[in-house]
C-alpha cells in the first residue's frame with residue numbers, strides 16, 4: 001500500500017494512518033514526526049531544520065523532501081507507506097513526484113478525508129490537553145474524565161487557544177484556501193479519491209482498505 005492522506009485538521013488522517021501502518025507493517029510518514037526525529041537526534045538534516053524553526057521560519061521544501069527520501073529507504077517503507085499530511089503544496093507535490101519517479105514507485109491513491117465543517121469544529125473544539133504531561137482528551141469521548149482532571153497525572157485539563165471554535169473555523173478556512181490548488185493538482189492527475197471520514201468508526205478504515213482493492217501483499 002502506497003498512499004498519500006490529505007485532509008483538514010481533525011479529519012482523523014493520523015489515527016487511520018497509524019492503524020493501517022500497523023496492519024500492513026508499512027511506514028507511517030508524517031512530516032511532524034520526521035522533523036522531531038531529526039532534530040532530537042541531531043542529524044545533519046535536523047540541524048539545518050532547527051535553524052529555520054528556531055528563527056520562526058518554515059522549514060524549506062527541499063529539506064523535507066530530503067527527509068522523505070531517506071525515510072523511504074528504510075525497510076518498512078520498502079513494503080509500503082502512508083504519507084500523512086504531506087505534501088501540503090503543489091511545489092512539494094511536484095518534488096515528491098520527481099522523487100517517487102526516480103525510485104520507480106507508483107502511488108496506489110491520494111486519499112482525501114472528507115469531513116463537513118461542523119463535525120470538524122465539534123471534534124477540534126472538544127479537545128482538552130493536560131498542560132503538565134501533554135495527554136490529549138476529548139469531551140465528546142466516553143473516556144473523558146468526569147472531574148476534568150488528567151488520568152495520568154491529575155492535573156486540570158485545559159483547552160488550547162488553537163482549539164477554540166472561532167479559531168478552529170479560521171484554521172479550517174486557511175487550510176481550505178491553501179490546499180485547494182493541491183487537491184486540483186491530484187484531481188487533474190486522476191489520482192484523488194475522497195472517503196467520507198465524518199464517522200469515527202472503522203468504516204473509514206474499511207473504505208481505504210477497499211480502495212487498495214484485492215492487492216493484499218501484507219506478506
Ligand SMILES: [Zn+2]
Nearest residue numbers: 130133150153
Ligand atoms: Zn497529565
